[in-house]
Amino acid sequence: MAVDPFSSVDPASSGSTDLRGALNRLRLVTGLPLAFAGLVEPGPGQLRISELHGNRTTSLSGLSVHSGNGLGGKAVALARPCCVTDYSSSRQISHEYDAAVAAEGIRSVLAVPIVVRRRVRGVLYGALRAPQPLGDRTVGAAMEAARDMEQALVVRDEARNLLAAARPPEDGSPGAWEEVREAHVALRALAPRIDDPELRQELLQVCGRLAGAATTDTPGPDAPAPPAGPRVALTPRELDVLSCVALGATNATTADRLGLRPETVKGYLRSAMRKLEAHTRLEAVVAARRAGLLP
Template sequence: MGAEVGRGDVVQVDGQGDAVELRAALLRMRRSGLLPVAFGGLVTGGGLPPGYGARQFRISELSGTGTESLRGLTITSGNGLGGKTLALGRPYAVTDYRSSRAISHEYDAAVASEGLRSVLAVPVVVQRRVRGVLYGALRQPFVLGERPLNVALDAARELEQALVVRDEAQRLLSFAQAPPTADPRAWEEVREAHTELRALAARVPDAHLRHELLSACAKLAAAGAAPAASATLPLPGPRPAPQLTPRELDVLSAVASGATNAAAAARLRLRPETVKSYLRAAMRKLGAHTRLEAVVAARRAGLLP
C-alpha cells in the first residue's frame, strides 16, 4: 500500500526537549523575584512509562546556583525534601533545611555546599503520576509563604502541560513509524493519527519536535499516496502538485477524518469561519468542488494519507 514507513524513518523524541521545558520552568520561577535559586529533575528510564512506580529522579537542571554541588544528585523516594515530595505527590517547604525535623538529611552536604537554607519542592504530576520535582530556594532562613509556593506551582503546571503534549507526540510518532499496509480499517487509524499529529504540531513550541511531527505527517501522506490513487471519484485532468499552506492542510486533514467545520475548529483552536476560509482556499487550489473531491485530490497528490 504505497511506500512503507520503516522504523528507521522517524526520529524518536529524546530527552533534550524535556530539558528545554524544565529549564524554562526554572527560569520562570527565578524571574518572579521570589525564588532566586531554582533546580529540579524528571523521572526517567527503567523501561517503564515515565513516572510509573517512580523510586528516584536525578537533579539535572540548575538555575541561579553558584556551585555544581546539586547537579546529578539522585533523589530517592522518601529521602530529603524532594524525596518526600516524590513519594507523597504534594508540595513541601522547610524554613531551614539543615535543622528541619520534617525531612531526612541524606543530602545535607550538597545543600550546604550551595548555601541554601529555605527550600520548597513541588511535584510535577502527569496523569496522576509524579514525573519530577521542582525546587525553589533562598540562602536565608525565611518562611516561604503562599506567593513563592504559587509561583512554583504555576511553573510545575506549565511543565506538566508540556509533558502531556510530548507524551502524545511520542505516542503518535511511535504509531507513525510502522503504519499498517493491508487492513483498510487499520489504515483509517493511520489517517486519524495523521490528523492528530498535524493538530498537535500547531501547539508545540519546541521547533525540533514540531519538525519531527510534521516530518512524520509527510511520511504518512506519502505512504498513502498510492492507495489514494486508486479512488474511483473522478477529478479534472492532470494538475501541477498544489501548494497548500500548513493551515489549509491542517483543516483538510481534519475534514478527511470526518470532522465537521465546527469540530475541526475546536480541534485546531480556530474560529469556524476561519476553517471555512481555509477549506475554500484548499478546494480552489485542488480544483475540487466538494469536500470529498478535495480530500481525494489531496490523497492523490500525496498530501494526505
C-alpha cells in the same frame, strides 16, 4: 515492504525546554535567586536534577535523588509540596545531599512534585541562600509552574501515544488507512500545543512521512497515484483543515477540533481548494493525496 517513518522519533525526550520555561516563569514571578528541577527517570523513583537557574556552582547538576531521600525525595514519596526553612539543620528530612546543598549555599528550599495521572514525574525546586520562610505567594507560584509542567508532560504523552499508533498499515486495508489518517489529524492538531520546537518539528515531520507513505507504499487498489507535476504548497493550517475534511468532518467539527472559528475554516478550505484546482471538498482531498500531502 512498509516503511517505518518513526525510527528516529523520541517523543518521550527529557523535556528540558519545558523545564526551562517553568523555571523561568517561577523566578520571574517570585524573584527567587535559585530554581532547579528534574524529571523522574525510569526505575524505582529516582530523580535527576537536569535544569538549574541562578546556580553559582555545579554541585547540584546531574544529582540523583532517590524517593524518600532529602527534600525532593520526600516530595516524590508523598506526592505533595514540601518545604524547609534551614535545609542543613532540618529534622523533617534526611541528609544524604547536604554536601551538594551546602556547596551551593542553599538554606530555605521548596520542592513541588509534578504529578501526572497520580504518578510523580518530576520536581520543581525554589531556594533562598538565607534561612527565611518561603511565603504563600512563592508556594502558590511554584505549584502553578508545576501545573504548567504537568500539562506539558500530558501533551508529550499524547504525542508518544499518537506516534506509536500512526504507522502505515502492513496489510494496506482501507480501514487501517483510516486509522492512520485519524492519527495524522490528531498529530497536526497536537503540534501547535507543544512548546518544545524540536519535538513540534518532529511531529510535523512524521505527518509528512505519513503522507508520503501513502504514495510510496502499495496499500491496495484504492491507494492514491504517485505525485505528478509540481508539488502544491499548502500552509500548515490549510493542511490541518484539509486533514479533518478528509475524515468527513464538517466545518463546525473541524473548527472545534482545531480551535478555530467556522468562518476561518471556510477561508482555509477555499484557499486550499484554489491551490489544488479543486471544485469540491472531495476533489480537494483526492488532489492532496495524489500530491502526497495527505495519507
